[in-house]
Amino acid sequence: MIERARGQSARDCILVVDDNPESLRFLVDTLEAEGMDVLIARSGEATLDLLAHAAPDLILMDALMPGLSGLETTRRLKSDPATAHIPVIFMTGLTDPEHVVTALETGGVDYVRKPVVVGELLARIRVHLANARASYRSRLALDRAGRSLAAVGASGELLWCTPQAEALFRKLDPAWAADGRTLPQGIAPALVQLRSGAGPATIALTLAGIDIEIALADSDRSGEVLFKIAEVGEASKVELLLRQTDLTRREAEVLLWVSYGKTNRTVSEILGISPRTVNKHLEQVFRKLGVETRAAATAIAVKLISE
Numbered sequence: 001m002i003e004r005a006r007g008q009s010a011r012d013c014i015l016v017v018d019d020n021p022e023s024l025r026f027l028v029d030t031l032e033a034e035g036m037d038v039l040i041a042r043s044g045e046a047t048l049d050l051l052a053h054a055a056p057d058l059i060l061m062d063a064l065m066p067g068l069s070g071l072e073t074t075r076r077l078k079s080d081p082a083t084a085h086i087p088v089i090f091m092t093g094l095t096d097p098e099h100v101v102t103a104l105e106t107g108g109v110d111y112v113r114k115p116v117v118v119g120e121l122l123a124r125i126r127v128h129l130a131n132a133r134a135s136y137r138s139r140l141a142l143d144r145a146g147r148s149l150a151a152v153g154a155s156g157e158l159l160w161c162t163p164q165a166e167a168l169f170r171k172l173d174p175a176w177a178a179d180g181r182t183l184p185q186g187i188a189p190a191l192v193q194l195r196s197g198a199g200p201a202t203i204a205l206t207l208a209g210i211d212i213e214i215a216l217a218d219s220d221r222s223g224e225v226l227f228k229i230a231e232v233g234e235a236s237k238v239e240l241l242l243r244q245t246d247l248t249r250r251e252a253e254v255l256l257w258v259s260y261g262k263t264n265r266t267v268s269e270i271l272g273i274s275p276r277t278v279n280k281h282l283e284q285v286f287r288k289l290g291v292e293t294r295a296a297a298t299a300i301a302v303k304l305i306s307e
Contacts, residue, residue: 014058254285
């Protein structure tokens with residue numbers, strides 16, 4: 001993820017994009033008076049260059065500028081997963097409703113008309129900053145929970161994904177790293193089938209010799225299709241247990257096979273260890289999970305693996 005260019009400041013950072021020096025000066029003074037840090041760019045091209053090195057919390061974008069317009073600049077940053085999450089508020093002097101609709105369709109979250117009314121502008125900024133922070137916290141929680149989730153837009157373009165999903169995408173398609181805006185080959189058709197509702201709730205398929213499962217997940221964001229993707233097989237399930245518990249790898253392996261209903265002797269044969277060693281590992285599993293029985297440990301394992 002791109003780091004902020006403003007050090008460790010906890011203040012909100014706003015990028016103002018406008019080709020008019022007077023408008024820039026007015027907006028910078030207004031925002032700084034509200035305790036915000038401000039970055040500026042005077043063209044669409046300068047905006048894209050700046051976003052390669054800095055990550056503002058919100059962008060105020062002049063919709064119409066010479067060269068790369070604000071509309072086209074926003075289309076480009078919304079097509080890049082590294083910047084797609086940044087809310088964009090358009091500033092426009094046009095009153096044509098079709099122009100406003102076009103601006104919002106590029107990915108903007110809101111718009112204000114010029115000349116800007118300060119109170120209205122600040123109110124809209126605060127609302128969208130709060131929404132962006134809530135969304136960031138939700139995704140951070142998903143990342144830390146080890147969830148392999150991704151979201152696509154109405155046209156199938158990748159909006160965002162957790163690090164776990166990104167790692168699996170790269171494993172499925174090494175060339176995917178060169179174009180993070182699209183999904184690896186074979187995933188999009190499965191999503192189309194899942195969204196149609198004509199078939200199972202989970203689709204299993206093999207891509208690049210790797211067995212995976214894909215299922216839709218609930219999303220509270222309009223225009224976003226959220227899905228879970230996971231590699232299936234014992235090795236991947238052990239990795240899931242390791243990410244979500246304090247177990248050692250051997251303990252996770254023992255727990256996995258016990259969750260399949262295997263006896264200690266069978267587990268010992270599968271893993272090449274003695275039944276007594278299996279039992280010692282299970283004792284540690286019970287202690288770390290805070291349970292006392294195989295059934296309770298199995299219930300926890302099944303829940304963690306299925307998430």
